[in-house]
Amino acid sequence: AQTVTQSQPEMSVQEAETVTLSCTYDTSENNYYLFWYKQPPSRQMILVIRQEAYKQQNATENRFSVNFQKAAKSFSLKISDSQLGDTAMYFCEQETSGSRLTFGEGTQLTVNP
Amino acid sequence: NAGVTQTPKFQVLKTGQSMTLQCAQDMNHNSMYWYRQDPGMGLRLIYYSASEGTTDKGEVPNGYNVSRLNKREFSLRLESAAPSQTSVYFCASSDGDRGGRFFGPGTRLTVL
Numbered sequence: 001a002q003t004v005t006q007s008q009p010e011m012s013v014q015e016a017e018t019v020t021l022s023c024t025y026d027t028s029e030n031n032y033y034l035f036w037y038k039q040p041p042s043r044q045m046i047l048v049i050r051q052e053a054y055k056q057q058n059a060t061e062n063r064f065s066v067n068f069q070k071a072a073k074s075f076s077l078k079i080s081d082s083q084l085g086d087t088a089m090y091f092c093e094q095e096t097s098g099s100r101l102t103f104g105e106g107t108q109l110t111v112n113p
Numbered sequence: 114n115a116g117v118t119q120t121p122k123f124q125v126l127k128t129g130q131s132m133t134l135q136c137a138q139d140m141n142h143n144s145m146y147w148y149r150q151d152p153g154m155g156l157r158l159i160y161y162s163a164s165e166g167t168t169d170k171g172e173v174p175n176g177y178n179v180s181r182l183n184k185r186e187f188s189l190r191l192e193s194a195a196p197s198q199t200s201v202y203f204c205a206s207s208d209g210d211r212g213g214r215f216f217g218p219g220t221r222l223t224v225l
Contacts, residue, residue, distance in 0.1 A: 004155075033211040033213075035213045035214075037213075037216075042218075043201070043218065043219050044216065044218055044219075045156075045203060045205070045214075045216035046216075047213040047214065047215065050211075050212065050213050052211070091155055091156065093156075093213075095211060099144070099161055099163060099169070101146070101158050101161075101171070102172075103155035103156040103157070104155055105153060105154060105155045106155050
């Protein structure tokens, strides 16, 4: 069975600082995909960033980047220059073959002014 | 380009009633999904459809049925609602190349 664990239920950061959200996963497959989603108070789920397991290079999207460590099965999200609009629930997701999709339980991030 | 739309936004049912949640996407995506989100549990996959004409069970399919009416539309039906089905339901779509999912705004369903 696949599992995705987000060990930090809540985190907070000061505006303009950097924060890292952790995610670990467990799969026996070698080819899979990992995603981070953001869910602000509006409840809309928004794709933030994706990582393909066979790619060594860490994905980056503007202020968002990941630290993907395949051997450790770790997929953390780094948010640089945090903004008030980054306040949201963040979910990590794993996708393996046959559209097997597993979400973590989420981390509530609060950016303080 | 509306993305993924869901109706209704809110619904209250009595135990035993039936209803259908509607979902449509205008991004020409092949794959569509239904999730439920409960407090402290993240999102769990109910059913998905990898392409028009196919549907498959996800993690929590019991009590639900789905129909992939055409490439755009994917509906979720509760035949006999139960209080345990009180949740927020999200529909999503993707182009199937592992690009991640685009989500609708969600439907908040309460079963009394």
